[in-house]
Amino acid sequence: MPAPGTTPARALPRRAATAKASALALGVLLASAGCSGAPSAAPAAEKPGPANPAAAVTAEPTPDLPPGTITLAFGGDVHFTERTAPRLNSTPADPALGPISRTVASADFAMVNLETAITTRGSEEPKLYHFRTPPSALTALKDSGVDAVSMANNHAVDYGPAGLADTLDAVHHAPIPVLGIGANEAEAYRPYVKDIRGVKLAVVAASQVMDLTNDKFRAGPEKPGIASALDPAKLVAAVKRAKAEADVVVVYLHWGTEGQSCPGPEQKSIAAKLSAAGATAVVGTHAHVMLGSGMRGSTYVNYGLGNLLWYGTSPYPHSNDSGVATLTVAHGKVVKQGFAPAVVDNRGVPVPQDGAAGKAVTDRLASLRGCAALAAGPR
Template sequence: MPRPAAAQASVLVLAALLTSAGCSTAPASGKPSSPASANPVAAAEPDVTAGPTPDLPPGTITLAFGGDVHFTERTAPRINGTPADPALGPISRTVATADFAMVNLETAITTRGSEEPKKYHFRTPPTALTALQKSGVDAVSMANNHAVDYGPAGLADTLDAVHNAPIPVLGIGANEAEAYRPYVKEIRGVKLAVVAASQVQDLTNDKFRAGPKKPGIASALDQAKLVAAVKKAKAEADVVVVYLHWGTEGQSCPGPEQKSIAAKLAAAGATAVVGTHAHVMLGSGMLGTSYVNYGLGNLLWYGTSPYPRSNDSGIATLTITHGKVVKQAFTPAVVDNRGVPMPQQGAQAKAVTDRLDSLRKCTSLTQGPR
C-alpha cells in the first residue's frame, strides 16, 4: 500500500449539513430515495436528507455499521464535504437513515508527534469527526492499531479531540476506565450501550494499551476487562453492541481468536458484535441470539490494497425489537478511485451481496432473520 503523507493540509470549515428539511426529517415513506449511480463522474451525490424511520413499532431501533475510514491521500479532500457531497458520499443516506450508526476511524487525530516504529502511519485533524457527523455517523471507534501512530504527543492531541468531539469516540481514553466505558444512549425508549476494543496484536496494543492511570486504547486481548465491560453495559441497557478491531489482514474467514471472543461476548450479553481490520469483508450471521459480523471491510479508504476484493464494501443495518435482532440488511457498495464507497445496483449489487453470503460458510454462524 502507498505510504500516507506525514501531515494533513489545513482544512476548511465544513458547511452546515442540512437545511430546514434536514436529517431530523424523513421522507413521507420513511425511506431514502434510490442511491446515485456508481459512476462518480456521471452521478451527482445527493443531500443527506433521510432521517431515522419514524414509523417503527414500539421497542424497535435500527443500527447501521460501516468499516474502516481514513482521511489521508486520496480521501483527504473528503474532510471538506458539503451537504450535497458529504464525506462518505451517497452511502451517507443509508447511514443517516438508521437510528444509530458507527464506523471505525483508523487514525490518530493530531498534527504533532513522531512516527512510531511501524510501516504505515495515519493522522487527521479533529474536523474529521465533524465530517463524519455530517455524513450521518453517530459514533466512532478508535480502538485500533493506528490510533497512536504518532506517539505520546499524538495521543495527547487525540484525547483532547476526543474530549471535545461532536460525536462520541469509543475505545480510547485517558485511562482504562474511560477507554472501556460503555457509551449509553436512549433511542425511542430503548437503551443502547456500545463498547469498543482492539484484538489486534501489535505495537499499539502492547505499548499504548490503556491502564488504571495510563492513556491508550481498550484491548480485547485482556478478555476479562472487555467481558466485564459488556456485562456492565448489559446491566444498564436493553441492547449492547461490541465494536472490535480484529482478524487478520487479507483473510476473509475469521480466525479462532475471533470466534472465541465472539462466543464469550455473546454469552456476556452482547446483542451484536461487529468489527473491522482485515481490509476485506468477512461473513456475518447469528451466533445463537447474537448478531456477529466478523469483518465490515474498507469504507472510506485512502489507497489501493493488495488483497482480492478489498474494494467490496457496504453498510450492515440491523433492526432490533425488544432486544432481539429481527432483521438484517446490507447496502452493497464498491470503493471507487476516490476512495468513496459507492452504492451498487442490479448485477453489481448482487455480486457483492452474493459474495458476502458465501463467506458465512467458514464462520459457523447461521443466516438468521432477513
C-alpha cells in the first residue's frame, strides 16, 4: 500500500517527570529534523520494576501543572511481528512507536495494549491468527514513553500453557507494569497504583471479547490467565476496590467487534456499570478501527483507540487512522480531552499528522461520537 503522509507533529512539552522522557523527546526531535550519522547509543538498561502490579511508585514533579492535576495518554493495539518486528531494535533517535512517542512521553501516565504472547515456546492455539514477541518488547515500549501495558486481550495466550508460563515470567520481571493477566484472578484483576504528585492513580484492565482466550484462559482463583469483563460483577468489584484507594481510576478494556466503528450494546452496558462504580475513564481497543469518544456523565469513555503499531493492513475502512488520546484530570475530574492524530504507515508505525491530513482523522473521529451516545465534554 502507499505510504501515508509523514508530516511530523508539532513539538509538545516534555514530561519533566523522568530523565527518560527528556532523552526520548530530544532523540525524536533530532530524528525528525533529519540528523545524519550513527544513532546515539541506547541508554543503559534500568532495573526491572516491582513484580507486584499493585506496588505504588512515585513520579517527580511536573512544574507547569497546578496541584491535584495529572495528564494521561492512551494508545491502541501494539505488537512486534512481521513488518513491526524491526521496531524491537529501536534507538533513542527512533523509538519503537516513532515520533508519536513525544505525545506518549509528555503525559504523566501513558498506556497501550500489547496484543501478543511474550514467548518463544509453546504450541499455537486453534485459532486463525497467532502473535508472539520476546520480552524486549516491554523495554521497547518503555523507551517509547509507555508507562504500563494491558495484556487482557485475545492474543495474550496464543501459544498455550507454555507460552502463558513464559508470559507470566516476563511480566514478573518487566521494566514496566503489565496489567490484566496473572497467575490467578486476584493478580489479573489487581489494579496498578501509582502516586503522581499526591494524586493516586489506579488502573484496571480486562477483556470483553468472547473468544477462545476468554473461555479457555480466563484467570480463576487458582488458574493463570487474563482478567475477563464477561463477568461484569468481578470487574465492577475490582473498580470499586480501586476507587476506594485512588483519586483517579482508569479501566482499559479489550472490547467491541472487529471493523465496527460504533459500540455494541455490550460495550455500552459495561461502560455504564463502570461509570457508576466510579471510573474516571474507560478506554479500549480490539476493533482495529477507531470508535467514538467523549463523556458519559463525568466519565470519559473511548470505545476504540484503533491500531497503533500494527503488523499488517486490516480489511476495514479507515483501519490506518490512528492516534493517541490525551486527558487532563484535575481533582479527580476530567477537565480536558485531546487527540493527537496519526496514520499507520507501510512500516506499521503511527506517523503524526497535522494540517488537512490531521483534520481529516480528527473530524472522522468526532463524527463517531453520535452513535457512541457520548457528549463532547471538556475541551
